[in-house]
Amino acid sequence: VKILICTGTGGLASGAASVQAAFEEEFEKKGVAAKVGSACEVNGTGCRGLCANDVLVDVCLPGKDAVTYDFVTPELVPQIVDEHVIGSEPVAKKVAGKYYHEFLDKQKRVVFSRCGTIDAESLDQFLETGGFNGVKKAVKMTQDEVIEEVKKSGLRGRGGGGFPTGMKWSFAKGSPGNHKYLICNADEGDPGAFMDRSILEGDPYGLIEGMMIAAYAIGCKFAYVYVRAEYPLAIKRLQMAIDTCYEKGYLGEKNILGLQMPLDMRIKAGAGAFVCGEETALMASIEGQRGMSRPRPPFPAVRGLWGKPTNINNVETYANVSYIFYNGADWYSSIGTEGTKGTKIFALTGKVKHTGLVEVPAGITMKEVIYDVCGGILNNRKFKAVQAGGPSGGCLPAEAIEAEVDYDSLIKAGAMMGSGGLVVMDETTCMVDIARFFLNFTRVESCGKCIPCRIGLKIMLEILERITQGKGQEGDIELLQDMAYDIKKSSLCGLGQTAPNPVLSTIRYFRDEYETHIKEGE
Ligand code: SF4
Structure with missing residues (x-):
């Protein structure tokens, strides 16, 4: 019998250490190994991706498929041990079930193949x-x-x-x-x-x-x-x-x-x-x-x-x-597309049902990642945009949701693969505010060595702030675009060269939101 408990940072933050201790205690107390006639191993593993549902626990009985439980607490452990480990019947209402399989089905776990399946320290x-x-x-x-x-x-x-x-x-x-x-x-x-x-x-x-x-x-x-x-x-x-x-x-x-x-x-x-x-x-x-x-x-x-x-x-x-x-x-x-081979890991955050980490073959569409793997938009709201590629990436609108997830398609669509961060936004998100958020991040993180990045990002941020405060002026959008291109061209390193991307992509796809802020002064 093997019990696999997610003890990555997400799992531990949700209480995995006490769940692990509860299993060990329960096995000891009830002499489970003797009852089931086999050794009982409790392993802390790495993250298996569905971090929002931690603590995740797999119960692996000899000759049977592993069964995954989510949101496991120490209080649930005696029931799992009694009914499932000893009685061989999974605790039906607590099994992660169908959606967990949907979460995994379209994934191809290569780099992650050991995460969640072996004791990371062994x-x-x-x-x-x-x-x-x-x-x-x-x-x-x-x-x-x-x-x-x-x-x-x-x-x-x-x-x-x-x-x-x-x-x-x-x-x-x-x-x-x-x-x-x-x-x-x-x-x-x-x-x-x-x-x-x-x-x-x-x-x-x-x-x-x-x-x-x-x-x-x-x-x-x-x-x-x-x-x-x-x-x-x-x-x-x-x-x-x-x-x-x-x-x-x-x-x-x-x-x-x-x-x-x-x-x-x-x-x-x-x-x-x-x-x-x-x-x-x-x-x-x-x-x-x-x-x-x-x-x-x-x-x-x-x-x-x-x-x-x-x-x-x-x-x-x-x-x-x-x-x-x-x-x-x-x-x-043989995995992936012509220009992007293998798999890519993405971190999904924001207004998506199943946040966490997914590993998918390159070439899968953004829509499949968001809807099929991650269950779609939270509270069944309308999808508005996804920020791909971190603070240096770009925001893709609903029209671009069919874009394939590979280096070249994402650049063509106005974003980038980056390291793989995907922030999903719904209809309630203000895209000018998103641009302001990311630009503020890169401005704070600028090392200050070259002027276009040090001063240019600061001025762009001031313009974005006045727009979001309803004090935008005619010509602000054009000024932002001009500055963005100049900063991209003249900055010394990748941080400055890509920092204006969220502004450019939101202007490209959501210009009307900038115009509404400026016209209506809100
Ligand atoms: Fe520093 Fe790079 Fe920004 Fe220049 S572009 S200030 S080198 S972070």
Whole structure:
């Protein structure tokens, strides 16, 4: 008998620790193992996505399908144990049932396949699910062959840019010098996005494996994972996994996996600056300097951390790599669309029934994600728009809901994939106010190094504020557009270059709301 309890941040915040303790106590008290004639394991797992319904618990009886319960409290545990574990009859009214299956049916859980199914802290369970088989396969290939395999898979960076991963690796490998760094960007700062946190909490060994493959392909001896300090559980689980890997010889001098050279890995905790998700600011932060961007070129692959060639990918990208090597590039590239291969994880928040994390094949439509996977709009209101791609993304209106979720289609529609945040809005949302909210976020997070971003965003925000306060003037919309284009063109880094996007996309699709505010003075 296996009990799987979601003990990601969402689960723990909803009381998963006491639910876990209640199961352990109940099993002990009632001598359940003897009654059911088999061992009873209670495992804390990573997040399985449906965070709004935590605490989620799976009861897995031998020879039967797992049954999922949601909103489990310690008080419900004795009934589940009596009726389901001992009596083999699920507690019907409490089973998550049909909608839980609808939530999962259109998903394709590749990167998330271990999240929610194994004990995230157990190396043994990771190994039982094929863990490290990817890196074992990679080290039998030459470095170039490994890079070719990643190129063949079509994997593109999941941090937002969508740059082809294999090509990025080849630049770092081709840079002269044998002192190179590998960095994992886990500074997930977009409001509403928490997919990287979930991978770190639910499958830390899977991330380490992806980084090992990259380190081998590029020729890196040192690796950093830059994690935002607001993720204490992710840091704790990753540190535990790194320590175990050192102890067992997977990392460090023993190098039992036979990497080209022993790999050292350490965590650097960020300090809460959104701009540190930008790669040059991130490297400055690791070096102990203030987290500020610098002009590129030189690109990190040529001159990165401490002046050495460096490869940076985000958590989801490295986590994908392990699966490419488990199953092969052909398998991976068979999922998704021509331009976007594999799956993408999205964090859904806002006015949607089932908020949380979903992993879907690229190419699925936005409508399928919102209605089929996440159950549609809360209180059966009308869908108005979805903000895709975080504060640097854009708002797509109802007419664009059939847009396919891939890099190119989203850009064409006026948004971007970004790291995967989707904020859903209903008919009651004011789109000018949404633009103001996101612009205020990027203005506060601007590092202030260059004028267009530091001053320009401030002025744009002032204009938006006066419009939402009913003090807008004729010409404000055109002024916002002109400033937005200038800021995008002249800012130093990605933050400033993309910060005006929510304003531009809301003007493009909801211009009438701006005009009404200005005309009617409200
Ligand atoms: Fe800093 Fe903004 Fe300039 Fe980037 S664009 S360097 S965040 S001021």
